[in-house]
Amino acid sequence: MSPEREIENLIYRYAELIDEGSITSIGKLLSQAQFIGPDGEVHAQGSEAIERVYAAFTRIYEDGTPLSHHITTNVQVKVEGDRAGARSYFTVLQATESLPLQAVMAGRYVDEFACDKSGWYFTSRQIIPRLSGDLSQHLKS
Numbered sequence: 001m002s003p004e005r006e007i008e009n010l011i012y013r014y015a016e017l018i019d020e021g022s023i024t025s026i027g028k029l030l031s032q033a034q035f036i037g038p039d040g041e042v043h044a045q046g047s048e049a050i051e052r053v054y055a056a057f058t059r060i061y062e063d064g065t066p067l068s069h070h071i072t073t074n075v076q077v078k079v080e081g082d083r084a085g086a087r088s089y090f091t092v093l094q095a096t097e098s099l100p101l102q103a104v105m106a107g108r109y110v111d112e113f114a115c116d117k118s119g120w121y122f123t124s125r126q127i128i129p130r131l132s133g134d135l136s137q138h139l140k141s
Contacts, residue, residue: 003084004079004084008077010029010121014026015070021065023054027048030047031121034124035053035125036126038126038127066138067095075087083112086110090127099134102134103131104138105135106129106130107131110126
């Protein structure tokens, strides 16, 4: 598999994990990464710190999920040796008992990756929201 495809799969895996409500698995996926906010500041680094960020802000429902569906598009990957960068768009759909199906957020991911003998992994993830809808059912605060 090409490096570009492996990196795309990591990006898509994140969407699956957040929609499953697998906060611990997101921490593992991003365990070697800096979690960067829209302001460009590092807000967490390492598995446990990233898990705390997600646990603090992501509303999880009785079924163990955030009742969301993340769609990732416009993925652009640039590989340079054992380093790579990627940009992509995301759209978050959500439906709850009190919220009909709708887009609640859209924005961009800016990611960095590295590769070692175990394969490709995230070294940073920046989430840049650009459009927001009704986030009252998606975020805790």
